[in-house]
Amino acid sequence: MVSFSSKLIRTLLVCGIALTVTSVDAQDRPPVDPAKVDALIDGMFTRVSPEWRARAVLDDTQRTCTDRRNQVSGAEAEAIQARERASVVLPPDGNFLGDWRKGFQVANNGRGFQFSDPAGTVAGGNCYACHQMSPKEVSFGTLGPSLAGYGRERNYDPELIRDAYIKIFNAQAAVACSNMPRFGSSKVLTIEQIKDVLAYLFDRQSPVNQP
Amino acid sequence: MNRMGRLIALVVAAATCAGLMGAMAQTQDESEREIERYRAMINDPMANPGYLAVDRGEVLWAQARGTKAVSLEACDLGEGPGKLEGAYAKLPRYFADADRVMDLEQRLLWCMEKIQGLDTADVIRRRFSGPGRASDMEDLVAFIANKSNGTPIQPQNAHPREREMTAMGEALFYRRAGVLDFSCATCHAEPGKRIRLQGLPDFSTPGKQAQETMGSWPTYRVSQSALRTMQHRLWDCFRQQRWPEPAYASDGLTALQMFLNVQAAGGEITVPSIKR
Secondary structure, three states: OOOOOHHHHHHHHHHOOOOOOOOOOOOOOOOOOHHHHHHHHHHHHOOOOHHHHHOOOOOHHHHHHHHOOOOOOHHHHHHHHHHHHOOOOOOOOOOOOOOHHHHHHHHHOOOOOOOOOOOOOOOOOOHHHOOOOOOOOOOOOOOOOOOOOHHHHOOOOHHHHHHHHHHHHOHHHHOOOOOOOOOOOOOOOOHHHHHHHHHHHHOOOOHHHOO | OOHHHHHHHHHHHHHHHOOOOOOHHHHHHHHHHHHHHHHHHHOOHHHOOHHHHHHHHHHHHHOOEOOOOEOOOOOEOOOOEOOOOOOHHHOOEEEOOOOEEEOHHHHHHHHHHHHHOOOOHHHHHOOOOEOOEOOHHHHHHHHHHHOOOOOEOOOOOOOHHHHHHHHHHHHHHOOOEOOOOEOHHHHHOOOOEEEOOEEEOOOOOOOHHHHHHHOOOOEEEHHHOEEEOHHHHHHHHHHHOOOOOOOOOOHHHHHHHHHHHHHOOOOEOOOOEEEO
């Protein structure tokens, strides 16, 4: 659905929104029977609803990233990225930028999809949990790179806006086994919410692009 | 995001506005120093309400209950019936009588049923305390774990089932699932990372961070006004991972504890600790 240029890859690398993939030292422990691990994990969720149980079942991408502890081969990475690219849906009206004020709310909201959340909870993207965004906000996480000055540093380039939309919609379309969630493909965020977050990153008025 | 972190962030932000601080990096250092100061401030055993749970647990341990009207004093936590000193430091471990690897909470439930003839449904219902709801398990774990203070964490691997559980726990640690594709390793496999202002211990390599974490649970959580056990910590991790709610005292949580204790081997137990 989305054709990828080498420019995207370059951009993601240069711009540093590509998430680092954790390296793991090989551990010296006996191999385990994968069926036994699956049974052990099933046993933890015998009392939850079928809908919730389904969330503990790995899809093909999760399975490969789990088996390889995110260290996938070139061929595996290509297979993952091709599959994930296919699920990216671009905004129907071709407009990538929403309202940066609403985007801030999405970036600041960590609710949603927790078993403690009441029904009807509006989910956020919780970007601040892992990323610095507005330089004025001191409470930000460091699991992902800083996004302070994101749009300004990219000269508000429309092509890079589109690339960032794809990254947020499905991070693994860009980087296989990225630690970042596939917000659009997993239906955690709507297209409108992603557009609002993009505006938070790329609007000239957004605090992200202020000193 | 924790409330204390937010409060500190607000204080720091206000200070910044007042022009008391300059560069961003300096502000960040200041936030971290404030959090450290807060930690040091609350870390006073004489003022730690977790010790009230220890005292309640001591009473519960010796109280005759269940259809057999006996206490838990005949319960074997691995070191012999009724022997508590150092027992927690070797849990979870394999128990031949149950033919299972069990953590402390699983073992206590087993003893309540087999020795006391106690219906554990009510105990499990009150597994986590809340306003007006005491938890026998939290109190008993506080009492028993406290008897291992000063003892190093000793992960058990003599029995093949112990080795298998550890390996399965490691597999679970790296398993990516849920709507956000998170595993334990997403947040706990690199040193020096934070969620918001909350520092994240790295459990991917054995050493100090795992030792300090595993050696400080059970803990009194100031923000929850309750003593919490590792079962509660892991339950809360699954919630934040957007995984389904794990069943209390299920074997997967025991497997994870086996793996974490291997990473924490040799760490000194000092419990109940006190955390934000």
